[in-house]
Amino acid sequence: MANVKLAVIYYSMGGTNYQLAQWAEAGGKEAGAEVKLFKIPETAPKEVIEGNPGWKAHVEATGHVPEITLNDLEWADAIVFSIPTRFGNVPGQVKQFLDTTGGLWFHGKLVNKVVSAMSSAQNYHGGQEATILSLYTSMYHWGAIIAAPGYTDPVTFGAGGNPYGTSVTVDQNGKMIEDVEAAVKHQAKRTATVAEWVKKGLH
Template identity: 45%
Template structure:
C-alpha cells in the first residue's frame, strides 16, 4: 500500500547553510511521493544586526517568500524534519522560540505519534553537531514523537559521519553545502518518509 505522507520541513537559517539542506530534503521527499511543506521560523534578531552581516542580510532577502511556520504545519504533518544551526552547542533561539509556542497542540496530543528527525550545521568541525541534534531529540521526546535517525544505514552516512542526523561544517561560511552533505540529507529524508509511511499505515489499520 503506497500510503501518502505529509512532511513538514521546519528550519532556521541565518546565512543559508541550513536552508540549502532543507531544500535538498524537500526535493528528495517530493521525489519519494510525499506532500511537503517547507517552512522557516520567524527571525528574532534586530534588523540592524542582520544588516551588519552582508551574508545574513542577503539570505534574509532571498528567502522572504518562504512561509513562516505555524503550529498547524506540525499538526498537519505525519513526519517532521527540523533543522537549526548550532548556537553554543544548542539550537538557535529562533527555533526554540517557535517550539515554546507549541504547548497548545502538545497538551492535546496533536504532536504525538509522528516521525521526527533533525539536521544541523556548525562553523567548526567539532562545534556541537551532535549536541544540537540531541537537544532537538529532547523536544521530540516530550512531543511523544517517533525519532528516526539516519544512523549508519547507508554508505553515504558513513561518509557524512553523523548517525544522529545530517550535519555540515561550513568553516565559518567558506565551505558551502557539498555533495557529501546533500547525499546524507537524501538518505535521511528517504528514511524518514519510509518510516512515516509505515507508521501511518499501521495506525490506519489499528
C-alpha cells in the same frame, strides 16, 4: 507512499541550513511524500540583521519561504528539521518557536509525529551532534518518533553522515566542507518511509 505529509523546517542565517532543507525537500518528494518547506520565524532585531550583509542578503533571498505555523505542525505526519548549532544547543529562534507548541502538545496533536534533524557549525566537532540531540529532547516530550538515519545506508559512513542526523562544517566563507547532499536525501526519504509505516499501523 500512503499520503505522507512531510514538513521540512529550517532556520538559517547564511544559507547553509536552507540548502540542507532544499535537499531534504527534494529527497522527500523523490520518496513520494507531499512536502512543504518552511522557515522558523526570525526574532532577531532588524537592526542586527541589517548590520550583517550576509544575514541580510539571506533574509531577502528567502522572503518567499513561508514561516512555520502551529497549523503546519499539526498538518505534518513527518518533520525534518535543519538548524545551526548555538553553543551545542538549538538557536534561540528555534527554541522560541518550540515553546509555542504547548497547546498542541497538551491536546496530543504532536504524538507520533515522525521527526529527524540535521545541523551545521563553523568548525569540526563544533556542537552539531549535541544540537541534534538537544532538539530530540523536545521531541521526546512531544511523544514524537525519532527517525534518525543510523547506519541504514552506506552514505551515512561518508562525509557529514552520522547516526543522529546529517551534519556539516562550514568554512569562513560560508561554504560547506563536506558533500552531504546524498546523506540529506537519504535521511529525508527514511523519515518519510518511517512515517508511512506509522500511518499504516495506526489505520
